[in-house]
Amino acid sequence: MLDKRTGRFLLTLAKICSDGSYKIIDKSDLGKDLTAIEQMIRYLQDNEMIDVKYSDETVYCLSVLPKGRVLFETSRKKGRGKSTLSNKLIIALIAGCFVASILGAMLGALIARAF
Numbered sequence: 001m002l003d004k005r006t007g008r009f010l011l012t013l014a015k016i017c018s019d020g021s022y023k024i025i026d027k028s029d030l031g032k033d034l035t036a037i038e039q040m041i042r043y044l045q046d047n048e049m050i051d052v053k054y055s056d057e058t059v060y061c062l063s064v065l066p067k068g069r070v071l072f073e074t075s076r077k078k079g080r081g082k083s084t085l086s087n088k089l090i091i092a093l094i095a096g097c098f099v100a101s102i103l104g105a106m107l108g109a110l111i112a113r114a115f
Contacts (some may be wrong), residue, residue, distance in 0.1 A: 014072035
């Protein structure tokens with residue numbers, strides 16, 4: 001399971017390597033905390049989400065594997081189709097449905113008595 005920071009890092013790598021080929025990336029472009037970046041790269045490599053062809057003191061040559069691209073695509077689709085309702089709106093909808101059902105039952109009883 002990816003934590004948020006590693007997930008964001010994988011998304012960044014997937015954007016850089018969008019065509020599926022190996023890209024050479026400067027370590028300085030990835031961030032300031034190099035030990036955390038190295039740990040995230042090692043974790044992603046161990047879980048077969050990226051492949052590191054080589055690395056040295058200044059650059060990485062890596063590619064995002066299909067497993068990592070699937071994660072990238074599902075996160076993009078989640079962001080597009082997801083709409084959220086506020087808690088106030090949900091409570092108002094529930095209250096409105098409750099009042100409408102009570103009024104409907106009362107109206108039904110009145111109509112039944114009339115005929």
